[in-house]
Structures are given as C-alpha cells and as structure tokens.
Amino acid sequence: xxxVFPTHPAPPxxxxxxxxxxxxxxxxxxxxxxxxxxxxxxxxxxxxSNPQAVLTAIESQDFDIALIDLNYARDTTSGREGLDxxxxxxxxxxxxxIVVMTAWGSVEIAVEAMRxxxxxxxxxxxxxxxxxxxxxxxxxxxxxxxxxxxxxxENRLLRAHNRPTFIAESAAMQPVLQLMSRIGPSDANVLIxxxxxxxxxxxxxxxxALSSRAGKAMVTVNTGGMPEGLFESELFGHxxxxxxxxxxxxxxxxxxxxxxxxxxxxIANVPPSQQAKLLRVLESGELQRVGSxxxxxxxxxxxxxxNANLAQEVAAGRFRxxxxxxxxxxxxxxxxxxxxxxxxxxxAMHFLRQYGQRYRKNLGGFDAAAMQALLEHPWPxxxxxxDHATERAVLMSTExxxxxxDLALRIRDTAQRLExxxxxxxxxxxxxxxxxxxxxxxxxxxxxxxxxxxxxYRRLQxxxxx
Ligand SMILES: Nc1ncnc2c1ncn2[C@@H]1O[C@H](COP(=O)(O)OP(=O)(O)OP(=O)(O)O)[C@@H](O)[C@H]1O
Ligand SMILES: [Mg+2]
Numbered sequence: 249x250x251x252v253f254p255t256h257p258a259p260p261x262x263x264x265x266x267x268x269x270x271x272x273x274x275x276x277x278x279x280x281x282x283x284x285x286x287x288x289x290x291x292x293x294x295x296x297s298n299p300q301a302v303l304t305a306i307e308s309q310d311f312d313i314a315l316i317d318l319n320y321a322r323d324t325t326s327g328r329e330g331l332d333x334x335x336x337x338x339x340x341x342x343x344x345x346i347v348v349m350t351a352w353g354s355v356e357i358a359v360e361a362m363r364x365x366x367x368x369x370x371x372x373x374x375x376x377x378x379x380x381x382x383x384x385x386x387x388x389x390x391x392x393x394x395x396x397x398x399x400x401x402e403n404r405l406l407r408a409h410n411r412p413t414f415i416a417e418s419a420a421m422q423p424v425l426q427l428m429s430r431i432g433p434s435d436a437n438v439l440i441x442x443x444x445x446x447x448x449x450x451x452x453x454x455x456x457a458l459s460s461r462a463g464k465a466m467v468t469v470n471t472g473g474m475p476e477g478l479f480e481s482e483l484f485g486h487x488x489x490x491x492x493x494x495x496x497x498x499x500x501x502x503x504x505x506x507x508x509x510x511x512x513x514x515i516a517n518v519p520p521s522q523q524a525k526l527l528r529v530l531e532s533g534e535l536q537r538v539g540s541x542x543x544x545x546x547x548x549x550x551x552x553x554x555n556a557n558l559a560q561e562v563a564a565g566r567f568r569x570x571x572x573x574x575x576x577x578x579x580x581x582x583x584x585x586x587x588x589x590x591x592x593x594x595x596a597m598h599f600l601r602q603y604g605q606r607y608r609k610n611l612g613g614f615d616a617a618a619m620q621a622l623l624e625h626p627w628p629x630x631x632x633x634x635d636h637a638t639e640r641a642v643l644m645s646t647e648x649x650x651x652x653x654d655l656a657l658r659i660r661d662t663a664q665r666l667e668x669x670x671x672x673x674x675x676x677x678x679x680x681x682x683x684x685x686x687x688x689x690x691x692x693x694x695x696x697x698x699x700x701x702x703x704x705y706r707r708l709q710x711x712x713x714x
Contacts (some may be wrong), residue, residue: 252255252622257627262703263600266290266291266292267292267312267313267387268291268292268293268294268309268310268311268312268313269286269291269292269293269294269311269312269313269314269315269383269660270293270294270295270296270302270305270306270311270313270314270315270316271283271286271293271294271295271296271314271315271316272295272296272298272299272301272302272314272315272316272317272333273295273297273316273317273349273691274298274317274319274320275295275311275317276297278317278372279295279297280295282295282667283295285379285380286383289380292571293504294309294311296525298320298389299320299329299332299333299336299399302314302316302337302338303336303340306337306341306344307340311344312335312345312387312390313345313346313383313386313387313390314344314345314346314347315343315346315347315348315349315350315383316330316334316337316346316347316348317330317348317349318330318331318334318348318349318351318357318361319350319351320349322677323389326357327350327354327357327360327361328570330361330441331360331361331364334346334348334361334364334366335364335365336448338364338365341686342365343390343393343394344389344390345367345386345387345389346365346366346367347366347367347368347369347370347382347383347386348361348366348369348370349369349370349372349374350366350369350370350371350372351371351372352371352372352373353506354371355371358371367386367389367453367508368382368385370382373480375663378464383704388483388610410493411454411457411458412450412453412454412457413450413598414429414447414450414454415591415594415595415598416588416591417493417590417591417594418588418589418590418591419581419588419590420587420588420590421583421588421591424451424580424581424582424583427578427580428451428454428455428458428580429458431455431578432454432458432459433458433459433460435459435549436549436576437530437549437550437551437552437574437575437576437577437578437580438454438455438576438577438578438579438580439515439551439552439553439554439558439572439576439578439579439580440551440553440554440579440582441553441555441557441558441579441580441581441582442552442555442582442583442584443555443582443583443584443628443630444555444629444630444632445585445630445631445632445633445635446555446582446584446585446630446631447582447630447631448513448553448555448582448585449468449511449513449553450510451580451582452466452468452511452551452553453466455509455551456508456509456511456549456551459509459549461507461508461509461549464505464506464507464508464509465502465504465505465508465509466506466508466509467504467508467509467510467511468507468508468511469482469483469501469510469511469512469513470511470512470513470514471514471515471517471518472514472516472517472518475679476519476521476522479518479519479522479525480522480525480538481494481500481538482500482501483500483501483504483525483526484500484501484502484525484529484535484537484538485497485498485499485500485537485538486498486500486502486537486538486539486540487537487538487539487540489537490537490538490540491538491539493540494538497537498537500537501613502529502534502535502546502548503535503544503546505546505548506546506547506548507547507548508548509547509548509549509550509551510548510549510551511551511553512551512552512553512575513552513553513554514553514554514555515552515553515554515558515575516554516555516556516558516561516566516567520566520568523567523571524568525567526571527568527570527571527574527627529546530550530571530574530575531574533545533546533547534546534567548577550574552575557697558576559572565707567687575616584627584630585627585630585631585633585634586626586669586673587673589623590712592622592623592634593619593622593623595634595635596614596619596634596638597613597621599634599635599638599639600613600614600638600641600642600650600699603638603639603642603643604642606644607624607642609642609645610648611642611645611648611649611650612648612649612678613649613650614649614650615649615651615652616643617651617652617671617684618649618650618651618652618654618655620680620684621652621655621657622634622655622657623635623680624677624680624681624684625657626669626677630698636658637655637657638650638655640654640656641654641655641656645657664711665697672711675707675711676707676711676713677714678697679693679697679704679707679708679711680713682696682697683713689702690705
C-alpha cells in the first residue's frame, strides 16, 4: 500500500521542542509498535493500557497529542468505553489534540468520536506513514492554535496596559467600580447614564478593555449627530446602487465592530423610526446591508450612553420601551462630580500631569487656595470642565504652581447651579466657603453662618469635612 500523505520530514515548527505523545491501547504489541514508530520520529512517548491510566497520565503530565484506542474490554468492539474516555480527557484538557484508533470497518464509531471532539481517526491495522502524517498535522495545528492564543492574551495585556485612566476613589464611585469589575468581562449590554462630562465614554472604553473582546475594536457611533437618512447606512452598511449616492459598497459600524464592542453614544437622540430598525438587529443578531437581501450574523457587545432620563423619554413616547430593555441589561449611573468631590484632587493632578507633559511645563501642583477653589466649584460641566480648567491653568501659569487666578473658574456658574443643588449640597457648599474665607477658623465661620460652634462641628462631621 502506498502512503496517502507525503512523507517529507517534519517542518521546523514541529521540531522546535520534542513532541510528547500519549499512546493508549490494551494490546501490548500495539503499544510497542507505536512506541517504536514515534521514537524513530524523535517524539517522546508514554504508553498506557487502560482508560484510568490515561486520565492519570493526563492529569500529571503535559502531552502534545494523545493517540487512543476506542476498545478496551476484549469482548466488545462497540467503542463505548473509548468514547467515554474521549469525553473525560477533553473535560480535563479541552485543547489536547486527540486521534482515535478504531477497528477496521467501524467508521460510524470514528464519526461519533469526531463529533465528540477527536481531531482525527485512524483504522487498524494502520499504515505507518499515514498515521505519522496525521499526528504531524495535528501537532502543527495545535502549535499554531496555542501560539495564536498566546498572542491574543499578550495583546489583551498590552491593551489593558493602554486602557484609559479611570480615576474613582470616592465613596460615591465605589458602586460604579464594583459593577464595572463584575460586568466588564461579560457580554452584557450596558447602558451608561450621567450628566454631560461625567465620564461615560471613559467607562465604555474601560469596560471594553476589561472584556475578552479587548483584542478587537470598539467602534463608536454618535447616534445623536447623524442625519436621519444616513442612520441605516452608517450602522448597517449598504451595497453599491442601494440609493442614488451609493457609489460603492459600504461596511456599516455593526460589521466593523464584529467580535468587538459597539458604543452607541447619545442613544436618546435616535429617532423613533430608526429605533425600530436598531431593535430588530439587536433582537435577531442579524442584519442586511441597505439594498442587499443577504443576511449577515453579527456578534457585537452593545454599550450605549445617554445624559437623558430614558425612563422619562419612554413615558413621553419618545423612546421605545422594548429597545430600552434590550440596551439596559445592566445600567451604570455616573454621579455628577459635585457628588464625588473627594475625587477632585486626584483628577486635577492627573490632568495637570497630562497637560504639563503636553505643554512641557514642569508644575509642582496647585497652591492651597487654588485647590480649595477646585473643591468648592460646583462643576456643572463635571469632569470635562475640570479637564479644561486644568488645561487652561497649565497654559496660563507663570510660576511653578497653579494659582486660583490661573483657573479662571466662573463664579457665575455657581449662582446658576445653586438651584439645581440639593439642600445638603448647598449647606455643605456654604460651609466650605465660610471655612475657606476664615482660613479654617471654626468660631468665625460658625458666626458668619449663624450657627453655634457645636452645630457647625456636627455638620462638618456629617459632610466629612472635619
Ligand atoms: N473618572 C475619570 N478619570 C479620568 N478621566 C476622566 C474620568 N471621567 C472623565 N474623564 C475625562 O473627562 C473628559 C470627559 O469624559 P467623557 O467624554 O467620558 O464624558 P461623557 O460623560 O461621555 O460626556 P458627554 O455626555 O458630554 O459625552 C474626558 O477627557 C475623560 O478622559
Ligand atoms: Mg460622551
């Protein structure tokens, strides 16, 4: 009989390290013949005679491939024992390539073995060169696979390294952090809510970086800024000739995000007619490019963000409730910066370093009054406003530190925002102002506020200012 596969020597990739082959057969002569065959190829072998010994060997050593017989009890050729063994091995090591040996003429059992995860099969009596070719191919494939997995893991690490800085140490942000670390790695659809500039996009990027999709793209769509006519083609793509301006095929954002994450920003602004189309794709996991009848499956994780109150939008009939339920499997609400003032110094220092580098200014930090001003400011524009104020201050500063004047915080904003603040926020705000005006002197601050010293102390404790 001639060899079915070419018998050229193993390519270098396979020779890199000595391959370890596990052989399992109840017949001693079969084991011996296989050992000799593989030894001549330069492989290391371990030969065992029963299923239990196979499992013990796999649990205690690393193999690159296993060659197992499907029949062990001499009175049977059903292959049942071997099929069970196959499943048990894969339960221990799902990446180990397994080649099964079957009795001549029992192709059905071989097919069943392949269905259960065997990589290939060979019938007895085997033809040496064919068996060697099968083993080599499987070794190469599994090396390539393992290398790809390693690369993917490294990429993930690298990207995780590059992931956006997300500063959140205040008590108000702890629930957000916990939620993020819990659902970050999952495929759950996440709706991120919060005022302008609270960091919704940074959260989306961080969730993506934490997920197994980190090696793939996160594609952002600003659903708010899109003309209604373009929405479908932008998201789902189109084919040439689908409409007058469609001069060529176009890949939509959903397709670009294949295997990765799609970030739908400003989701509340999607017009109702488009909401229905979006919902259909999210429900079915399938889309068709505009003008095409070919259905494509899409595998994307959807993260969306809004500064609107979607429940209110639903009540007002402007947003579909069924779409909201698709999007908000998990909802992350980012508190405004004025409710997490403890984070202000860290954020401010982070921006200071960032802009200090960008504009080549070596700044030591903020002086006490400037920091106090940052802590007191109501930040209607949230973290983005702090980001911009710091950038401006870095540019304006003429000394080694940032002074209050460099920040140019507009007090006008304060007056405007007072009516939006809760009573407690206003109280804590006024107390901080009085304290800074009297340089921390409790008696003077209490008098200015019309409070007794003990009443002021109680409030300092309540607001964590003491
Ligand atoms: N927790 C944080 N740590 C570090 N940087 C942050 C944080 N939150 C926000 N930022 C920075 O503040 C700026 C605004 O954040 P971002 O764009 O994510 O806000 P947003 O909620 O998406 O705002 P909008 O609603 O206006 O789109 C960005 O430069 C971002 O990097
Ligand atoms: Mg945003």
